Amino acid sequence: MIKVAMIGFGGIAGAHRYAYWYYQRAGLPVRLVAAADVDPSKFTTITKINIALRGEIVDELPFNTYTDWREMLEKEQPDLVDICLPTAFHKAVAIEAMERGFHVMCEKPMADTFADCCEMVQVAEKTGRQLMIAQCVRFQPEYEYLQQAVVDGRYGKVLAATFGRYSPFPTWNSTWRIHAGRSGGCLPELNIHDIDVIQAIFGQPQTVSCDLQSKVYPYDFADTVFSYPELDVHIKSAWYDKDYLFNACYEVEFENGVLSHERGEVRFTDRDGTVCPITVEDADGVMGEIRYMVNMLESGAENHRNPPTASAETIYALEKLYESADAGGKSLLYREML
Template identity: 30%
Template sequence: MKVSIIGAGTMGMMYAHNIAKIKGVQPAGVCDVDRERAERAAQLCQTSAYTSLEDLLAQEQPDVVCVCLPTHLHKDIVMTLAAKGIHIICEKPIALNLEDAREMQAACDQHGVRLFIGHVVRFFPNYRDAAQKVKDGVIGEAGVAHLKRFGSFPQGSDGWYHDRAKSGGVIMDLMIHDIDYARAIFGEVESVYAAISRSDQMEYAQVTLKFKNKRIATLSGYWGYPGPFTTEFEIAGEKGIIRFNSNETLSLNVKVQSKDQDLGERVQVPRSPMMYDPYYYELAHFIQCIREGTTPIVSAEDACKAVAIALAAEQSAELGKPVNMEVFS
């Protein structure tokens, strides 16, 4: 299977690092308007560099293209690739508004191509293990979750992250990881309540999701954090709690109530040494879905719903009151 990459920034380089490692995949060109960046990524996966998508498509004739461009450029590229019958792996978020996201989804369906969106958190081992433990009832019926994602203010090549019309801001670009994950655990969202604080150097958002099954998740996202990139989550049920902090442990910490001890039993689920990173597993999974025609762990529909929730959060922050998700259905 011939796989190309368009966009050789941070994520494009991550894809280039992993793509040649996938069995049966042939790297088929890297495209970026910056030739130096394109050549650097192409060298990483031992393929050719291009500055024109048309030239790449004509010369390489890929089966799949990985779209690693700024969010505001996703739609036009996806629509072009879909019309040419090329499968697409696109970085998150799928689009900046729900109308564009749905058009992209419909175009891929119309032309019979697969559209995968890179909500990679589903492939991180600690998050995946926690989701499985919730599903298995290890902490009983999980009802409350809190998720945090803090990092420095990202620096795009042309400062596009600072332009909310291009990036969507901290909720759409960063917190959307945890929006997708919370929905994967608890199901469909009923209402959203949010607040945002921002300046030229930071943007902080606090979002509460109320789910149709009465579960609650609170999410915090922070651009401009002065410390190391940090992710945390707590998921609580009537029998215990699952906790993770990326700065404290590489293991998943599960505390389950014990009938014999007041403090309960501490169960460590170790993170096994990983031969590959989560981006590799995500790409390999999407490639497998194309080969076998199977349903992905995270679908284009999931990606559309994550965008809808992010937009509801933005509207809630603007209005200063909860927003019902029916408005975005």
């Protein structure tokens, strides 16, 4: 049985606790035993965020609550610590938890800098603890389907690709108050999901460029390009007003037609214009990543699908994109040695 303790019980934590409760009821060997938040009102409310949380939780399974996460870890001795804190805390809390002997799942972005991410990876290696960053879109069925289609070539070679992520501005969130500068803008909050998936599917780009703007809110618009030898992948994102309905989408042109995804619908349109709806599993990425983590800890298997080095790479990419944006959107070599 994997005992889980969560740290930070605000917005995205609602998706995590739903997944633990869902799997606990479904018979997976996992149990949410405790949660810590400096604000105890978070234990009795569900914060509304930019994405729809799955299902209403009508009969909550009991768990212990704390306002001091160190006290919680001491008393509960969980197997897995799930960190849903604002990004500024990720590195320090993840490192302390691993050094105290706990496996860690931590929300994205992994940390504020690539150097911090490398330190986290080193601590995971040194302590032998699992560290997985909650890059949930890797586990979202619509994107898993795309990845499979690229890998097995069922629609031919990829000719062009555009990914989009458009969201209501995050008014619920303390991240904005805690972070100075650009953190909280649409690059680390929105684009990062597509960057992660694109790197999982297509690997490291040769060059990157980024047009980052502040139209209505700070850093609320990003238009980036990941260039590969024979392919440009476009990634767009924006924060819109609070009543906008969240939309994540992609359009990928293959030799034999276009695979598209928008608001949960996946379809393939062939060269003759025939539209074929694609049915994917009715689950979200947070549920998928939590199921994966629990199964991995139970079986002792290696983390092949979402290693922390891959998440660190998303932060390396963000640093390159900021550099490009500062240089007026200039195309930059991604790595000196490829």
